[in-house]
Amino acid sequence: MKIRKIRYVIPIALSLCLLLTMPTPIISQQTPEQSTWVIMYGRIERFGMDPAYGWCGAYAKVREWARVYAAWFPYGGPQIPEICNFYAAKLVNASIIELDYLGYDFYVEGIWNVYNVTFIYEPGTEPGNYSLTITPVVINGLGTLEIIGNWTSFTIKIETMEEVAGTVVFHAVRPREIPLGDVSGVQVGIPDGEVNIWDLVHAAKAYGSTPGNPLLPNYDFSLDFNFNYEIDIYDLTTIAVNIGKTYETD
Amino acid sequence: MRFTIRTAIIVMFIMLLFSGFVVDCTEHSTGVPLISTYISSLATVYVFPDTIVGAPNQNFTVEIRIEEVNDLYGWEFRLAWNVAVLEVLSVEEGSFLKSGGDTFFTYVINETEGYIIVDCTLLGDIPGVSGNGTLALVLFHVLAFGDSPLDLYDTILVSSLEESIPHEAIDGYYYTSVHDVAIIDVKTSKSSINVTVENQGTHTETFNVSVYYTRLTDPLIGTQTVTLEHGANAKLTFAWSPPTYGRYEILAEASIVPGEADTDDNTYTIIIYIGDIGNLSLGGAGVGRYKRMLR
Numbered sequence: 001m002k003i004r005k006i007r008y009v010i011p012i013a014l015s016l017c018l019l020l021t022m023p024t025p026i027i028s029q030q031t032p033e034q035s036t037w038v039i040m041y042g043r044i045e046r047f048g049m050d051p052a053y054g055w056c057g058a059y060a061k062v063r064e065w066a067r068v069y070a071a072w073f074p075y076g077g078p079q080i081p082e083i084c085n086f087y088a089a090k091l092v093n094a095s096i097i098e099l100d101y102l103g104y105d106f107y108v109e110g111i112w113n114v115y116n117v118t119f120i121y122e123p124g125t126e127p128g129n130y131s132l133t134i135t136p137v138v139i140n141g142l143g144t145l146e147i148i149g150n151w152t153s154f155t156i157k158i159e160t161m162e163e164v165a166g167t168v169v170f171h172a173v174r175p176r177e178i179p180l181g182d183v184s185g186v187q188v189g190i191p192d193g194e195v196n197i198w199d200l201v202h203a204a205k206a207y208g209s210t211p212g213n214p215l216l217p218n219y220d221f222s223l224d225f226n227f228n229y230e231i232d233i234y235d236l237t238t239i240a241v242n243i244g245k246t247y248e249t250d
Numbered sequence: 251m252r253f254t255i256r257t258a259i260i261v262m263f264i265m266l267l268f269s270g271f272v273v274d275c276t277e278h279s280t281g282v283p284l285i286s287t288y289i290s291s292l293a294t295v296y297v298f299p300d301t302i303v304g305a306p307n308q309n310f311t312v313e314i315r316i317e318e319v320n321d322l323y324g325w326e327f328r329l330a331w332n333v334a335v336l337e338v339l340s341v342e343e344g345s346f347l348k349s350g351g352d353t354f355f356t357y358v359i360n361e362t363e364g365y366i367i368v369d370c371t372l373l374g375d376i377p378g379v380s381g382n383g384t385l386a387l388v389l390f391h392v393l394a395f396g397d398s399p400l401d402l403y404d405t406i407l408v409s410s411l412e413e414s415i416p417h418e419a420i421d422g423y424y425y426t427s428v429h430d431v432a433i434i435d436v437k438t439s440k441s442s443i444n445v446t447v448e449n450q451g452t453h454t455e456t457f458n459v460s461v462y463y464t465r466l467t468d469p470l471i472g473t474q475t476v477t478l479e480h481g482a483n484a485k486l487t488f489a490w491s492p493p494t495y496g497r498y499e500i501l502a503e504a505s506i507v508p509g510e511a512d513t514d515d516n517t518y519t520i521i522i523y524i525g526d527i528g529n530l531s532l533g534g535a536g537v538g539r540y541k542r543m544l545r
Contacts, residue, residue, distance in 0.1 A: 201371045204371040
């Protein structure tokens with residue numbers, strides 16, 4: 001029997017899910033011909049002065065809209081198998097989305113929310129037996145995503161929070177649409193410039209998983225397109241609607 | 251000694267032949283060619299039936315089947331066709347993959363260019379499915395005469411280890427096959443009846459064309475045998491003088507060719523009126539009242 005205890009802030013979680021599904025718009029200053037698409041995945045390695053482990057993803061149409069998510073485990077990752085605690089940051093509203101801006105390769109400025117998320121898994125064989133606690137840490141805080149070093153490293157700065165920094169592992173800047181969903185290829189976990197069955201299978205293998213779930217350990221933030229901490233039908237559908245679309249990779 | 255070496259070579263050859271193993275040099279997830287062994291049977295994805303015969307306005311279903319696959323977790327294929335001849339009405343998931351658990355199935359139809367992209371995957375960290383079965387069913391509608399490849403391409407089979415499964419893909423083929431002859435016109439002149447026949451099917455046909463008139467009885471005016479290629483027509487002349495005045499029904503009839511479904515247009519009837527008994531004539535103003543009935 002599936003027991004899911006959501007102890008805290010259900011309205012916040014629901015509104016978070018709704019907000020996460022929508023990119024943050026700003027007033028368009030470009031014609032469609034001038035638009036530039038950006039996608040970036042990064043590995044978070046530092047939180048303040050301490051080591052951390054996590055993931056950052058950015059998907060944007062320059063000067064129009066941007067989605068930026070980040071999740072990181074402080075101090076090198078979860079230590080107790082049944083408990084998974086991490087920070088989750090989301091760009092809520094972008095005001096600046098620029099390439100080659102003030103010395104940054106890519107720069108996003110706007111309003112962010114940050115939450116402390118804790119999964120506590122019950123012993124047993126039912127992967128859905130867990131409790132989820134989402135605690136707001138920063139609500140509507142001013143922050144930036146800054147990418148430097150010819151797309152090699154990034155920093156997330158959000159007011160009242162310590163810096164989050166890491167290494168860019170994949171990026172693409174293209175004049176045409178970069179489809180969401182390219183998360184894998186013949187080489188597992190490496191985007192190959194086409195959304196196809198490799199991506200669908202990669203997400204399907206993680207279907208139903210949640211961060212730190214000991215029974216479904218395949219959760220990957222890069223597959224969680226709506227950032228609701230579960231690989232679900234929304235994520236598969238996000239890939240499915242883009243199947244057949246391609247873009248040039250480096 | 252020579253016999254021993256030869257025997258050893260033969261034995262090794264036979265062992266190799268029956269070992270059931272081949273070398274797979276497919277590029278695996280590491281990007282490095284991985285040499286491994288597996289049972290020699292190669293999976294096959296194919297269109298079933300491989301040849302479909304139809305006619306305009308008919309529907310037909312083809313299955314995309316798979317044979318001898320091991321550990322299939324997800325698949326993708328593209329199927330292309332001639333948009334001038336066919337259109338796709340629906341795509342459904344077959345029973346094969348779902349026999350292993352819950353699945354996610356999706357497809358995209360490009361009606362302009364005439365292809366579909368179909369994808370399906372199991373869900374969760376579970377093993378793949380092995381054996382034979384149907385991956386998908388595609389319902390086509392025949393728009394017009396012609397033929398079309400059912401081109402199965404860019405097929406991808408993925409194992410539960412997210413590795414490519416080597417396989418071959420076999421296309422299908424559709425073509426139109428119709429036997430259909432028709433009388434498309436009947437005209438009269440002073441001493442003959444001109445019958446225009448047409449082959450509206452896709453094969454050369456040889457058939458009889460007979461012309462009758464009706465007054466008190468149905469005397470046969472004559473019969474001619476005609477051979478027409480696909481799309482061709484011919485005008486046949488049957489000599490006939492009406493025996494007396496009155497109303498006549500002229501019936502031209504093409505014999506039904508083997509396999510013909512549309513037989514409604516194999517007959518053509520006109521009614522003529524011979525009004526001047528002293529000056530029998532057909533056609534033109536002197537013929538009198540003339541009535542024509544189409545088919």
